[in-house]
Amino acid sequence: MIEINNVSKHFGSVTALDGVSLQINDGEIVGLLGLNGAGKSTLMRMTYGLVQPSGGEIYIDGINAVTEPERTRSLLGVLPDNAGLYKRLTARENILYFGRLQGMDENELNESCDHLMDILGMDTIAGRYADGFSLGERMKTALARAIVHKPKHILLDEPTNGLDVITTRAVRKLLRQQKAAGRSVLFSSHLMYEVENLCDRVLVIAGGKLVAGGTVAEVVQAAGCSNLEDAFVTLSQEPSHVV
Template sequence: MIRVEHLSKHFAAKKLSGFQLPVFKKSHQPEVITALDDVSFTLRDGEITGLLGLNGAGKSTLMRLIYGLLQPSAGDVWVNHFRVSDNANAARQQLGVLPDDTGLYKRLTARENIRYFGELQGMAGQSLEQAIDQLIALLGMESIADRRAEGFSLGERMKTALARAIVHQPQHILLDEPTNGLDVITTRAVRRLLHELKQQGRCVIFSSHLMHEVSGLCDRIIVIARGKILADGSLAEILEVGKSHQLEEAFVNLVQPEEEYSHA
């Protein structure tokens, strides 16, 4: 279980080099950008949750706060009984994370990339090799398993990074845009893996702006815009609150007031 309690994140606005806006009023308060604003929810085991939002809605910031890459401005994240701000390493051991940048070691093969991360998680020997072989088979990586990662396609990088993230069989899996830009074959492999993880009773959350992926995979959908949760529930509940029979239109109906406000 992952519990997010009243989570907020603020960033100081960056100044452009060599450019300064005219000052109309003196202020001792720096400009602040709010990326997340008082977000709360609980993710349950055995469910796939889709975090749905436009680019810049706060999805990646939320994911980074959950796995401890960023520190919250307010609020807490709990992974099982570990509070991330107090015990980030213990919390991360419960997590498998696919960030927005795969960051593979290009001189290592796909198998070596996966093995290295398994060893970082304390795995070794036959159990590690069996876990690697199972993931290679599940994701259809046989043809690239012993090739160096340098020169991999986007789909090949994504498969390797995904296998690397979950080789230690974490209870909670966080995926940032896992199918964005992938071909049909790779997307199907990722879908199969997510269903397998759900059947094993694991807690899966992935961020996306692809409506068909979210509606086809998720038990639960969280709609986020401008750092706030606008809706949280099953597909049927999102359609009801969004006043539509289609997820795309329901989503637009939910975020449109936020978009109008942002252009006001």
């Protein structure tokens, strides 16, 4: 379980996040919606411990992510925004490297790597250098690399951005499998249908605050709209939420 309690982040005089509290349970897929600059990436970065919060606490399975980031990092699988690959390594080598850094046993690592490459349809690129990969190929490799160590919690920053239909379906299938295995997934997206299709719950961030949370139906109802897109726009543009 990921618990975020009253977390704030200030960059100088700018408030990126203001008293955000939320909880992500095991076996749950949660979508994080927000306009560009709403604070989604900052919230994620604090959860995986690369940015220190200005106030508040973050716990992952009861371990403090702010004071013991190295312990919580092994529980997390993260696909950050715009993640780069090692272009002189093959797709497979990229994935194996991170598995080794996670301290995985070689047999288990190879098995997990094969499994992920199979689900994501990466057979043709497994042995190719990452230099010259298409956006979709890069994204698949980065995703497999992020979860090769079978983390309990998965954080994905816009994982299906720019992917073709077949790849998007593969990613969706993969995320549902993770959920079925009792893992929690938090992913941010700008694609409403993606969120509607996949998520058990939706969180909306606007102006550094969490302005709505619940199932898609609950959020739509709370905003007094008829669909998620309208609800999202209404919530994001409400005067009190605009910075």
